[in-house]
Amino acid sequence: MSNPSVKQIFDRIAPVYDQFNDWLSWGQHRIWKQMTVQWSYAKPGAVAIDLCCGSGDLTRTLARQVGKTGTVYGVDFCPNLLAIAKTYYSWTPIHWIEADVLQLPFGDRTFDAATMGYGLRNVRDIPQCLQEIHRILKPGATIAILDFHHPTNPLIQQFQQWYLDGIVVPYAQHQGLTEEYAYIMPSLARFPAGPEQVSLATKAGFDCAVHYPIVGGMMGVLVATKSVNS
Numbered sequence: 001m002s003n004p005s006v007k008q009i010f011d012r013i014a015p016v017y018d019q020f021n022d023w024l025s026w027g028q029h030r031i032w033k034q035m036t037v038q039w040s041y042a043k044p045g046a047v048a049i050d051l052c053c054g055s056g057d058l059t060r061t062l063a064r065q066v067g068k069t070g071t072v073y074g075v076d077f078c079p080n081l082l083a084i085a086k087t088y089y090s091w092t093p094i095h096w097i098e099a100d101v102l103q104l105p106f107g108d109r110t111f112d113a114a115t116m117g118y119g120l121r122n123v124r125d126i127p128q129c130l131q132e133i134h135r136i137l138k139p140g141a142t143i144a145i146l147d148f149h150h151p152t153n154p155l156i157q158q159f160q161q162w163y164l165d166g167i168v169v170p171y172a173q174h175q176g177l178t179e180e181y182a183y184i185m186p187s188l189a190r191f192p193a194g195p196e197q198v199s200l201a202t203k204a205g206f207d208c209a210v211h212y213p214i215v216g217g218m219m220g221v222l223v224a225t226k227s228v229n230s
């Protein structure tokens, strides 16, 4: 396999995606997603969006927070993962949309809140992605973006590298998905650290942006709010 696209990678891992996340994170990814939804400040009855929704874990957590009177949109460009997302039941209406997050099929100022889990690291153009998110949010709305991060503590950094190279990749090898999972490490290496993410969000027009390292800095959540005057 030579240089697969991000879309091809996720189409190939789709059948094992949910199980791998549960096993390899020891179920912890659900807690990280719950924190992200709380940081989006989505209120009951809100119209909310989950970008790069994949099989829809974060989307369903967001749906629980906005409740039966709310509406949720899940957007992803990978049809195989969206097909899995559609098989789960949700009390809150969820609309699944196949689209590229760099060109969202929504009008300006549409959403009260937004989340994105493990998407930003994969997009071709992070500044454009942040601008596009800013465009679709209502003034005063917040996006919470969860992704891998760079631990500052050298011991935790070593652990993260060992866990990805020594546990995650060999585990994926059993399913013939070595190269797909080997993609995580280099994609993390080029991903900007918290302070740079904050500056990119500010440049994209966000009024207030804060990056919270979690899991010892191995993961992080960027929380950015659109100015009430914009």
Ligand SMILES: C/C(=C\Cc1c(C)c(O)c2ccccc2c1O)CCC[C@H](C)CCC[C@H](C)CCCC(C)C
Residues within 6 Å of the ligand: 009, 013, 017, 020, 021, 024, 025, 026, 028, 029, 118, 160, 163, 164, 168, 180, 181, 183, 184, 215, 218
């Ligand atoms: C939900 C998670 C990963 C999903 C994922 C993402 C985001 C990708 O971009 C992928 C790219 C290519 C192939 C597969 C991808 C993928 O599946 C994190 C949870 C799972 C992750 C693999 C474990 C990470 C473990 C870290 C280093 C800390 C472990 C700490 C626990 C032991 C508590």
Ligand SMILES: Nc1ncnc2c1ncn2[C@@H]1O[C@H](CSCC[C@H]([NH3+])C(=O)O)[C@@H](O)[C@H]1O
Residues within 6 Å of the ligand: 006, 007, 010, 051, 052, 053, 054, 055, 056, 057, 058, 075, 076, 077, 078, 081, 099, 100, 101, 102, 116, 117, 118, 119, 122, 123, 124
């Ligand atoms: N440009 C893009 N537009 C839409 N989806 C994308 C783009 N780049 C990556 N993705 C999706 O981003 C997802 C990353 S995996 C994360 C899935 C989900 N949010 C979860 O936390 O479990 C995959 O489903 C990809 O298909």
